[in-house]
Amino acid sequence: MxxxxxxxxxxxxxxxxxxxxxxxxxxxxxxxxxxxxxxxxxxxxxxxxxLMRTPEPDTSKIQQVIEKCMLEIRLTISTNLNKHKPGRFQLFLESKNKMWVVVTILRIFLLTYAFFLFVYYLAKSA
Structure with missing residues:
Protein backbone atom coordinates (compact mmCIF):
# COMPACT_ATOMS: atom_id res chain seq x y z
CA MET A 1 0.00 0.00 0.00
CA LEU A 51 -60.73 -1.27 -34.08
CA MET A 52 -60.13 -1.95 -37.72
CA ARG A 53 -62.51 -0.07 -39.93
CA THR A 54 -63.69 -2.21 -42.80
CA PRO A 55 -65.46 -0.45 -45.63
CA GLU A 56 -69.16 -1.14 -46.01
CA PRO A 57 -69.81 -3.49 -48.95
CA ASP A 58 -71.89 -2.10 -51.80
CA THR A 59 -75.13 -4.06 -51.60
CA SER A 60 -77.19 -1.85 -53.88
CA LYS A 61 -76.84 -4.21 -56.86
CA ILE A 62 -77.87 -7.20 -54.77
CA GLN A 63 -80.85 -5.27 -53.40
CA GLN A 64 -81.94 -4.35 -56.93
CA VAL A 65 -81.76 -7.99 -58.06
CA ILE A 66 -83.72 -9.15 -55.01
CA GLU A 67 -86.38 -6.46 -55.53
CA LYS A 68 -86.72 -7.45 -59.20
CA CYS A 69 -87.10 -11.12 -58.26
CA MET A 70 -89.67 -10.27 -55.58
CA LEU A 71 -91.71 -8.29 -58.13
CA GLU A 72 -91.59 -11.24 -60.55
CA ILE A 73 -92.71 -13.61 -57.79
CA ARG A 74 -95.59 -11.31 -56.82
CA LEU A 75 -96.64 -10.99 -60.46
CA THR A 76 -96.54 -14.76 -60.93
CA ILE A 77 -98.57 -15.35 -57.77
CA SER A 78 -101.16 -12.72 -58.67
CA THR A 79 -101.61 -14.08 -62.20
CA ASN A 80 -101.97 -17.63 -60.89
CA LEU A 81 -104.51 -16.54 -58.28
CA ASN A 82 -106.55 -14.61 -60.83
CA LYS A 83 -106.77 -17.48 -63.32
CA HIS A 84 -110.19 -19.06 -63.67
CA LYS A 85 -109.99 -22.67 -62.63
CA PRO A 86 -112.56 -24.72 -64.49
CA GLY A 87 -114.46 -27.41 -62.65
CA ARG A 88 -113.74 -31.06 -63.19
CA PHE A 89 -116.54 -31.46 -65.72
CA GLN A 90 -115.38 -28.49 -67.76
CA LEU A 91 -111.83 -29.69 -67.60
CA PHE A 92 -112.97 -33.11 -68.77
CA LEU A 93 -114.91 -31.57 -71.66
CA GLU A 94 -111.96 -29.44 -72.74
CA SER A 95 -109.83 -32.52 -73.21
CA LYS A 96 -110.02 -33.41 -76.89
CA ASN A 97 -108.92 -37.01 -76.42
CA LYS A 98 -111.66 -37.95 -73.93
CA MET A 99 -114.55 -35.97 -75.38
CA TRP A 100 -115.87 -38.98 -77.23
CA VAL A 101 -116.30 -40.80 -73.90
CA VAL A 102 -118.52 -38.01 -72.59
CA VAL A 103 -120.54 -37.87 -75.78
CA THR A 104 -121.04 -41.66 -75.69
CA ILE A 105 -122.20 -41.60 -72.05
CA LEU A 106 -124.64 -38.77 -72.81
CA ARG A 107 -126.04 -40.68 -75.81
CA ILE A 108 -126.55 -43.80 -73.65
CA PHE A 109 -128.47 -41.76 -71.05
CA LEU A 110 -130.59 -40.05 -73.72
CA LEU A 111 -131.33 -43.30 -75.53
CA THR A 112 -132.24 -45.02 -72.24
CA TYR A 113 -134.57 -42.12 -71.33
CA ALA A 114 -136.12 -42.22 -74.83
CA PHE A 115 -136.59 -46.01 -74.56
CA PHE A 116 -138.39 -45.77 -71.18
CA LEU A 117 -140.49 -42.86 -72.47
CA PHE A 118 -141.43 -44.92 -75.53
CA VAL A 119 -142.34 -47.91 -73.33
CA TYR A 120 -144.45 -45.60 -71.12
CA TYR A 121 -146.45 -44.26 -74.11
CA LEU A 122 -146.96 -47.81 -75.45
CA ALA A 123 -148.25 -48.97 -72.09
CA LYS A 124 -150.54 -45.96 -71.78
CA SER A 125 -152.03 -46.38 -75.25
CA ALA A 126 -152.70 -50.07 -74.83
Whole structure:
Protein backbone atom coordinates (compact mmCIF):
# COMPACT_ATOMS: atom_id res chain seq x y z
CA MET A 1 0.00 0.00 0.00
CA UNK A 2 2.91 2.15 -0.20
CA UNK A 3 2.36 2.87 -3.77
CA UNK A 4 -1.12 4.37 -3.52
CA UNK A 5 -0.09 7.30 -5.54
CA UNK A 6 -0.83 7.06 -9.24
CA UNK A 7 1.38 8.70 -11.73
CA UNK A 8 0.01 11.19 -14.26
CA UNK A 9 -0.02 8.81 -17.24
CA UNK A 10 -1.72 6.09 -15.25
CA UNK A 11 -4.28 8.58 -14.02
CA UNK A 12 -4.97 9.70 -17.59
CA UNK A 13 -5.39 6.07 -18.66
CA UNK A 14 -7.75 5.36 -15.77
CA UNK A 15 -9.81 8.42 -16.68
CA UNK A 16 -10.01 7.28 -20.30
CA UNK A 17 -11.03 3.76 -19.27
CA UNK A 18 -13.67 5.12 -16.88
CA UNK A 19 -14.99 7.49 -19.59
CA UNK A 20 -15.23 4.62 -22.06
CA UNK A 21 -17.02 2.48 -19.47
CA UNK A 22 -19.44 5.34 -18.73
CA UNK A 23 -20.11 5.82 -22.46
CA UNK A 24 -20.70 2.10 -22.97
CA UNK A 25 -22.95 2.06 -19.93
CA UNK A 26 -24.91 5.06 -21.32
CA UNK A 27 -25.26 3.32 -24.70
CA UNK A 28 -26.47 0.16 -22.99
CA UNK A 29 -28.97 2.22 -20.97
CA UNK A 30 -30.30 3.85 -24.19
CA UNK A 31 -30.67 0.46 -25.86
CA UNK A 32 -32.49 -0.91 -22.79
CA UNK A 33 -34.79 2.18 -22.75
CA UNK A 34 -35.61 1.64 -26.44
CA UNK A 35 -36.37 -2.02 -25.78
CA UNK A 36 -38.60 -1.12 -22.81
CA UNK A 37 -40.46 1.45 -24.95
CA UNK A 38 -40.94 -1.13 -27.69
CA UNK A 39 -42.23 -3.76 -25.27
CA UNK A 40 -44.57 -1.22 -23.64
CA UNK A 41 -45.90 -0.25 -27.08
CA UNK A 42 -46.54 -3.92 -27.91
CA UNK A 43 -48.27 -4.41 -24.56
CA UNK A 44 -50.50 -1.41 -25.25
CA UNK A 45 -51.44 -2.81 -28.63
CA UNK A 46 -52.22 -6.20 -27.14
CA UNK A 47 -54.22 -4.76 -24.23
CA UNK A 48 -56.19 -2.30 -26.35
CA UNK A 49 -56.56 -3.64 -29.89
CA UNK A 50 -57.37 -0.96 -32.39
CA LEU A 51 -60.73 -1.27 -34.08
CA MET A 52 -60.13 -1.95 -37.72
CA ARG A 53 -62.51 -0.07 -39.93
CA THR A 54 -63.69 -2.21 -42.80
CA PRO A 55 -65.46 -0.45 -45.63
CA GLU A 56 -69.16 -1.14 -46.01
CA PRO A 57 -69.81 -3.49 -48.95
CA ASP A 58 -71.89 -2.10 -51.80
CA THR A 59 -75.13 -4.06 -51.60
CA SER A 60 -77.19 -1.85 -53.88
CA LYS A 61 -76.84 -4.21 -56.86
CA ILE A 62 -77.87 -7.20 -54.77
CA GLN A 63 -80.85 -5.27 -53.40
CA GLN A 64 -81.94 -4.35 -56.93
CA VAL A 65 -81.76 -7.99 -58.06
CA ILE A 66 -83.72 -9.15 -55.01
CA GLU A 67 -86.38 -6.46 -55.53
CA LYS A 68 -86.72 -7.45 -59.20
CA CYS A 69 -87.10 -11.12 -58.26
CA MET A 70 -89.67 -10.27 -55.58
CA LEU A 71 -91.71 -8.29 -58.13
CA GLU A 72 -91.59 -11.24 -60.55
CA ILE A 73 -92.71 -13.61 -57.79
CA ARG A 74 -95.59 -11.31 -56.82
CA LEU A 75 -96.64 -10.99 -60.46
CA THR A 76 -96.54 -14.76 -60.93
CA ILE A 77 -98.57 -15.35 -57.77
CA SER A 78 -101.16 -12.72 -58.67
CA THR A 79 -101.61 -14.08 -62.20
CA ASN A 80 -101.97 -17.63 -60.89
CA LEU A 81 -104.51 -16.54 -58.28
CA ASN A 82 -106.55 -14.61 -60.83
CA LYS A 83 -106.77 -17.48 -63.32
CA HIS A 84 -110.19 -19.06 -63.67
CA LYS A 85 -109.99 -22.67 -62.63
CA PRO A 86 -112.56 -24.72 -64.49
CA GLY A 87 -114.46 -27.41 -62.65
CA ARG A 88 -113.74 -31.06 -63.19
CA PHE A 89 -116.54 -31.46 -65.72
CA GLN A 90 -115.38 -28.49 -67.76
CA LEU A 91 -111.83 -29.69 -67.60
CA PHE A 92 -112.97 -33.11 -68.77
CA LEU A 93 -114.91 -31.57 -71.66
CA GLU A 94 -111.96 -29.44 -72.74
CA SER A 95 -109.83 -32.52 -73.21
CA LYS A 96 -110.02 -33.41 -76.89
CA ASN A 97 -108.92 -37.01 -76.42
CA LYS A 98 -111.66 -37.95 -73.93
CA MET A 99 -114.55 -35.97 -75.38
CA TRP A 100 -115.87 -38.98 -77.23
CA VAL A 101 -116.30 -40.80 -73.90
CA VAL A 102 -118.52 -38.01 -72.59
CA VAL A 103 -120.54 -37.87 -75.78
CA THR A 104 -121.04 -41.66 -75.69
CA ILE A 105 -122.20 -41.60 -72.05
CA LEU A 106 -124.64 -38.77 -72.81
CA ARG A 107 -126.04 -40.68 -75.81
CA ILE A 108 -126.55 -43.80 -73.65
CA PHE A 109 -128.47 -41.76 -71.05
CA LEU A 110 -130.59 -40.05 -73.72
CA LEU A 111 -131.33 -43.30 -75.53
CA THR A 112 -132.24 -45.02 -72.24
CA TYR A 113 -134.57 -42.12 -71.33
CA ALA A 114 -136.12 -42.22 -74.83
CA PHE A 115 -136.59 -46.01 -74.56
CA PHE A 116 -138.39 -45.77 -71.18
CA LEU A 117 -140.49 -42.86 -72.47
CA PHE A 118 -141.43 -44.92 -75.53
CA VAL A 119 -142.34 -47.91 -73.33
CA TYR A 120 -144.45 -45.60 -71.12
CA TYR A 121 -146.45 -44.26 -74.11
CA LEU A 122 -146.96 -47.81 -75.45
CA ALA A 123 -148.25 -48.97 -72.09
CA LYS A 124 -150.54 -45.96 -71.78
CA SER A 125 -152.03 -46.38 -75.25
CA ALA A 126 -152.70 -50.07 -74.83
Missing amino acids: ENNKVSGTQQDMLEMVIKELVEEHAKANRVIEDLVKGINGINNKIDKPA
